[in-house]
Amino acid sequence: MSRTKRLIQAYRQAPWRKQVQLVGFIVAGVAIVALIAGIYLDVTARAATMGRAVQSLQGAREDLEQNLEDLETELAYLNSVATMHARAEKLGFQELSSSLVTYLPVSGYEGRADAQLAPNLASQFSTGSRLPTAYTQSLFDWFGGLFKSLGGF
């Protein structure tokens, strides 16, 4: 008896087998869909949570920036010329006149530096190559360098 005939005979004898198989497929399908939906839901929920965190951090950053501006301005009020003069006078200091100044040469002192609030744009660009010489020199250059380091001609 061929294999096909045996299967047909088996089905005729117990048709519920096929139904159980069908139900099994459906249940498996539903389980897969549920799994995918669960994963999707989980990922979406996590993304939403992260999104909320990002929104919250954006708000916090705005608050901090505003607070920073407030504090900087507050500090500037406390260090303003009028306030500092009043404090100096209260502490018994007087204004320095040119006749009272003693000048001393200090080697290497260049005087007061101007305000540098951020890296200078020019200093961010190096004129030379940043690559090590091994990446740029030719074989002859390398040999030349080697000879030099060995004290050659």
Add this chain to the structure above:
Amino acid sequence: MNRELTWRYLMAATVLSVMGLLILWQTFRIQSGPRATTFLNQSEFYSRLLRRIQPPRGQIFDRDGNLLAGNRTVYEIGVELASVEDPRDIAIALSALVGADYNTVLTIASQPASENAIYAVLADYVPPENIELLKAYDVSRPPQPDVSLLCSNDPALESLICTAHLQRSYPEKDLASSVLGFVSREGIGYFGVEQQYQDLLAGLSETVWVPTDPSRAEEMPEIPAGASLVLTLDRDIQAAVEDILDTNLEQTGAESGTILVMHATTGEILAMASSPRLDLNEFWKYPEIFPDSTPFNRAISQTYEPGSVFKIVTMAAALDKNVVKPDTPFMDTGYIEIGGIGIRNWNGQAWGQQNMLTCLQYSLNVCLAWVGQELGADAFYDYVQEFGFGYTTGIDLAGEARGNVKEPGDQDWYPADLGTNTFGQGIAVTPVQMVMAVSALTNNGQMVIPHIVKSLVQDGSQYNISPQYAGAPITAQTAKTLSEMLAVSLEQEASNALVPGYRVAGKTGTAQIPGPNGYLNNQTNTSFVGWGPVDSPQFIVYVWIEKPSTSIWASDIAAPIFSEVVERLVVLMNIPPDALRLELAAAGAN
């Protein structure tokens, strides 16, 4: 499995399928029905918020990094109209604690809520201190942690909403106010740096749709903050110069004045004082403090007849053109006629035999008019133009005036103008123009353009601004010769402008003031422009005092002020006395 069970399964499956189909059908019906567009619009409306993002305005610092203009938090107080229980409670609270007008608040808060009236602003620019008072309005209830937007814990004021935003703040109040300018509540800069660099400082405000969906949080646009500026001003020098100006205006009974200090070689403005000044935190007092057409910054906006300080330009031109030399003799008869107009000296006297040095020393109008005549109108006005008169200097401040120079060929120019212009009459200039012209003498003949912004900070980088030059009207030799002549003339005259220990050069200017019927009697503008140290110039100082009452002469009024400024300046700029400086330089060279 029996038939009955199968039937039940089939029934359940059918019912569930039909329900599913019905849901699908309803979804489809809603999406394609007549109200589909409305629903679509609604969903879009709720998915994002239209928000105007105004980046913080850039800060302004002096050359040492001291903050001159910053921002501070203030609050807008608004009301949710639908939540108002009793508008009178709100009006009482705001009038008592915030200083708002009771009736105005009552009217606004009494509006019925509608589709078009959901929220109304009751007060703005309220400082944090007042918000604290408002929050503590009902002390019987403890503060609630999650009501940061609510202004008050008092149930009667729960409809109030406080929104924080930034407002311009000037910690130094009126210091350097004429240079800085101010920012209105609409965020627009007026005068000075605030107006000149409005676009850079304010940044780009944008109205953007902000997604409310948290999964699209990364779509929130990044609006860069406005650029910050580092000025060439030195806060300490500015304060000292303003102090000197104020004191001297009071002592001399003058109407107004200005003092300008510029670095002699770089064109950096170290101080620019002008009267009157405004506390920039109270900018609304501007019309009261600057009535009519009072200039906000006299150093750049006030044009006036410079008087004898202009003789520097005439002599520079004549020396440069080889028309005269320092020892060229001149017999002063006390009178010269040019273009049919008689010109006399400041005291009406004849000064006898003189040379070019003493002509400058005694400030002889007749002599300088003769020099102008020898030079010729074309050459004289060519030099006047090359020195930048009649044009703006290009200083980076808003509101610079051009002055007024009449030239041959102009309808209102007469040959007599050549004579008067040579000693600074009949010509209108600004203090900053005079300083730029004089910079040719301190820079080997090359004029440097005055500037106020030293560097710009944006996107985490600092861009430094290099000095710019405005041509070379005279040679280096002429500059050196004239500088020496003016230094010697001060020394021989024992001028009030001299500073012990430091060799300075300069020139006084006493100018009559033109009125509707000729020049005014006994009223003058006095000025002095000077620089030093002569062998290695570090600073140019220009002093201009309008209508002093204690004396009409610049040698009594402006020259001592110059000296006073320089005495403070050398300390603040760390410039040792000449002898010591030369000694140190010689030691360094060896």
